[in-house]
């Protein structure tokens with residue numbers, strides 16, 4: 158008789174709500190992770206995000222081994238894997254933390270129904286966010302679609318509750334199952350070792366975050382995004398700390414939850430404009446232009462440096478993400494969905510809610526988005542945020558030898574974008 162704790166995007170033992178409650182169960186707990194083929198089959202074999210998951214699981218397994226346990230790793234279609242697990246084990250209970258993406262919601266509903274059909278109890282917890290689903294809503298119960306009032310309500314609620322509880326499971330660790338499960342080697346699971354090293358946390362200068370965060374060469378942002386994506390840090394601990402250290406940094410963590418609640422309340426945003434009035438925009442969608450953008454050869458140094466950083470590392474500084482996204486949608490008039498898909502493929506911190514939310518923001522099609530007539534000038538952005546060209550030279554070593562001409566003139570592209578948007582926006 159056992160209890161399963163099912164890890165998904167909460168890859169840590171520390172301050173893990175679902176795990177904490179699983180360990181209170183009267184049955185020994187078997188920690189489980191499933192490599193979901195429905196996701197993996199669409200990724201290249203050496204996808205760095207899979208590497209990141211491997212590294213995180215290896216770390217968890219090491220910690221579990223010290224406790225005399227180990228993680229059970231399976232690979233397959235999630236529902237089929239659960240079918241096999243229920244034959245293999247006498248399962249009494251299943252615990253997991255909630256995931257709010259549309260695919261995950263559907264998957265979890267199917268698993269919960271399967272468990273229920275076998276009289277197995279399942280328990281789902283909020284772990285990934287401070288406030289989930291509709292917890293931060295307008296007084297009429299409808300979701301916020303504008304960030305600032307959302308943030309104000311979020312802060313009001315956060316400040317009115319007791320400081321975040323710590324779900325410290327150390328006292329209950331003895332309840333782990335003592336059996337030894339094989340931790341399959343990377344080879345057995347079928348992945349090549351990842352080239353990605355876990356990026357060091359960059360929190361020592363966070364007190365100046367509000368002044369330095371926009372300058373890519375300073376590189377003073379936290380680099381926590383992949384950790385938040387895969388749950389290798391606790392959001393409760395981070396928010397608790399951020400609230401004391403820097404309000405602007407805290408407000409970025411609130412943007413994260415804002416876009417999560419937008420995706421939860423309006424799942425159509427994954428593939429449709431949030432503002433359907435923008436559906437009439439005639440995108441140019443030129444494939445050659447798109448290739449130049451992807452490869453970082455547009456002739457605009459700030460855009461090219463950003464895309465080259467992304468291609469080389471799976472990361473791009475936020476200010477530069479805004480510049481490249483605006484350039485794609487407005488200068489090149491390419492549908493934001495193309496850019497969103499490219500980022501989704503490349504970003505180590507790819508998060509559906511944040512990616513879609515920010516892309517729609519840049520395109521002007523999203524909730525609370527940049528106005529359509531605001532067209533970033535990539536050269537002015539460069540002067541403002543990388544005046545000495547330090548970031549640019551890092552990614553474009555040939556910069557000083559004379560850089561190629563821009564693929565499209567800024568003034569021309571700006572006028573064309575505004576005219577195209579104006580003509581396409583339904584009154």
Ligand code: FAD
Pocket residue numbers: 370378379380381382383385409410412413414416473474475476478479482500504506507508509511512513515516519
């Ligand atoms: P910090 O500045 O240290 O911020 C701390 C954390 O706050 C981040 O790790 C992230 O979780 C959150 N955060 C910060 N800014 C935002 C934001 N604008 N929206 C939502 N959350 C935010 N972020 C992702 O995590 N995944 C994505 O797929 C993603 N796609 C983006 C696409 C575009 C076009 C743009 C403009 C931004 C995107 N962002 C995305 C938001 C932001 O660029 C990254 O979160 C940030 O650059 C990550 O670096 P950091 O951890 O050092 O950030």
